[in-house]
Amino acid sequence: MRIAVIGGGLAGLTAAAYLSEHPDVEGVVFERSPQLGGRAFTYQKSGFTLNYGAHAVYGIDRNTISQMKQELGLQFESKQVDKRRVVYAKHNQLTLAPLDFMNIMKTNVLSTMEKVRFVGEVAAIIANIHQLKNYPTLGEYLDHSHAAGDVKELWEHLVCSNFFITPEEARKVPGTVIAEYYHNLFLSSKPVNYILGSWAVITDQLQQKIENSGRWSISVKEPVESFRKEGSSLILNTKTRENLEFDAVIFAIPVQQVCKIMEETPWETSFEPYADSTSTEVLVYDVGFSKVVARPFHYISDMDNKMFISDVSATDHTVVPENGQLLQGIAYLNDHFDSDEERKAYMDNKTSKMEELFDQFYPGWRDSLEVKRVSKKAMVSSVKNIASNQLLPNTLAGVPFYFCGDGCVGKGELAERAFSSARNVAQSLLAGLNKPEALSS
Numbered sequence: 349m350r351i352a353v354i355g356g357g358l359a360g361l362t363a364a365a366y367l368s369e370h371p372d373v374e375g376v377v378f379e380r381s382p383q384l385g386g387r388a389f390t391y392q393k394s395g396f397t398l399n400y401g402a403h404a405v406y407g408i409d410r411n412t413i414s415q416m417k418q419e420l421g422l423q424f425e426s427k428q429v430d431k432r433r434v435v436y437a438k439h440n441q442l443t444l445a446p447l448d449f450m451n452i453m454k455t456n457v458l459s460t461m462e463k464v465r466f467v468g469e470v471a472a473i474i475a476n477i478h479q480l481k482n483y484p485t486l487g488e489y490l491d492h493s494h495a496a497g498d499v500k501e502l503w504e505h506l507v508c509s510n511f512f513i514t515p516e517e518a519r520k521v522p523g524t525v526i527a528e529y530y531h532n533l534f535l536s537s538k539p540v541n542y543i544l545g546s547w548a549v550i551t552d553q554l555q556q557k558i559e560n561s562g563r564w565s566i567s568v569k570e571p572v573e574s575f576r577k578e579g580s581s582l583i584l585n586t587k588t589r590e591n592l593e594f595d596a597v598i599f600a601i602p603v604q605q606v607c608k609i610m611e612e613t614p615w616e617t618s619f620e621p622y623a624d625s626t627s628t629e630v631l632v633y634d635v636g637f638s639k640v641v642a643r644p645f646h647y648i649s650d651m652d653n654k655m656f657i658s659d660v661s662a663t664d665h666t667v668v669p670e671n672g673q674l675l676q677g678i679a680y681l682n683d684h685f686d687s688d689e690e691r692k693a694y695m696d697n698k699t700s701k702m703e704e705l706f707d708q709f710y711p712g713w714r715d716s717l718e719v720k721r722v723s724k725k726a727m728v729s730s731v732k733n734i735a736s737n738q739l740l741p742n743t744l745a746g747v748p749f750y751f752c753g754d755g756c757v758g759k760g761e762l763a764e765r766a767f768s769s770a771r772n773v774a775q776s777l778l779a780g781l782n783k784p785e786a787l788s789s
């Protein structure tokens with residue numbers, strides 16, 4: 349069987365790595381850019397290792413990446429963010445983020461009665477008996493809940509920071525999605541871990557596995573531009589080659605790009621329900637310093653301005669030169685603007701608020717600045733997991749292709765959904781191949 353994987357990000361490389369283990373499967377990964385990794389692309393600058401997206405893994409012990417570690421024989425280490433150094437800022441007061449029982453008891457974002465109430469909420473989520481899962485959205489649950497305002501605000505804030513969205517959007521996330529997500533996270537003994545050395549540690553091994561199989565190749569700078577079905581074959585045209593024949597094709601690219609490439613094909617209408625799904629976009633402000641300027645905490649979430657700063661190097665010291673410090677600031681963004689001017693003013697305001705946050709906690713940071721990267725439109729998730737959007741299923745009736753990536757149906761959020769959807773797609777293709785009729789044909 350010959351398979352094409354379109355896209356060399358986390359999802360495409362994962363699908364190809366699983367498939368490359370099967371002796372009867374050969375294939376090609378097509379990647380549009382000169383490098384692999386997609387939004388998890390990692391690069392070196394002045395001794396700093398910078399990720400295009402961040403490399404935090406939520407609930408790593410219950411995360412698909414741990415299954416992949418075992419199944420694909422990946423080797424990597426990870427380190428837990430110190431929960432006692434994770435703080436929330438509210439009305440200029442710093443307090444411990446309520447991440448576990450001890451932090452809940454010490455935090456000032458909740459009063460004593462509210463703490464009892466919140467511990468009850470966490471316990472119900474863990475026991476899978478929380479009513480939240482029966483509500484269409486978090487907002488509807490909170491509207492019916494008798495909890496105090498601060499407990500409601502905390503729910504919104506937790507969802508903001510795990511889903512990278514604004515509080516208004518947090519209220520639109522389906523109750524089932526949140527209940528399942530926090531059931532996993534609250535049960536995890538490792539809520540936030542960094543993969544030591546960044547995403548490249550994973551993508552490099554996936555790449556090696558694919559190439560070492562001898563049956564697969566990876567072709568960069570080769571975007572797939574069009575395709576058609578002829579009999580049982582799928583024919584691809586890329587920027588540099590024509591009429592490449594495959595038995596199966598996996599799209600591992602953002603859903604918006606899938607919908608675009610399907611336009612004017614016989615399958616166009618099947619993608620209409622997914623064409624208007626919105627993505628999650630954030631402002632990213634990475635700064636690398638020649639020395640540790642200050643280390644008041646390892647992560648701060650500013651509840652008033654809806655932004656956070658991770659001191660990445662406090663947990664992953666491998667991403668900085670000796671004595672260096674790497675911070676990543678992220679601001680959640682609204683995505684409704686009446687004009688370009690309004691959008692620009694909003695972005696400028698977010699950028700200066702982020703700089704004010706750096707000024708407040710890292711005074712003099714500009715004097716030690718070695719690297720800086722600001723992205724005002726970084727796509728964290730191809731499909732924002734809110735009630736008005738739909739994740740793209742891994743297969744669609746009447747459409748002869750497979751789909752994976754962080755905008756597709758899968759377990760978890762962000763990179764985990766890219767990994768889990770890709771693993772699902774590869775496993776279902778392999779299961780089909782192992783059926784007796786498939787082997788004899």
Ligand SMILES: Cc1cc2nc3c(=O)[nH]c(=O)nc-3n(C[C@H](O)[C@H](O)[C@H](O)COP(=O)(O)OP(=O)(O)OC[C@H]3O[C@@H](n4cnc5c(N)ncnc54)[C@H](O)[C@@H]3O)c2cc1C
Nearest residue numbers: 355357358359380386387401402404571572753754762763
């Ligand atoms: C700022 C930021 C912070 C983040 N933080 C975290 C985090 O802490 N934890 C976490 O788990 N996740 C995080 N993420 C999300 C994570 O980076 C993504 O979920 C993940 O990288 C998505 O992988 P993917 O393979 O689905 O898609 P992509 O990475 O988008 O890969 C798609 C690939 O397809 C290629 N392509 C597109 N069209 C074509 C074509 N026609 N032909 C060939 N190739 C094509 C693209 O060039 C790209 O390489 C973050 C993302 C951002 C931006």
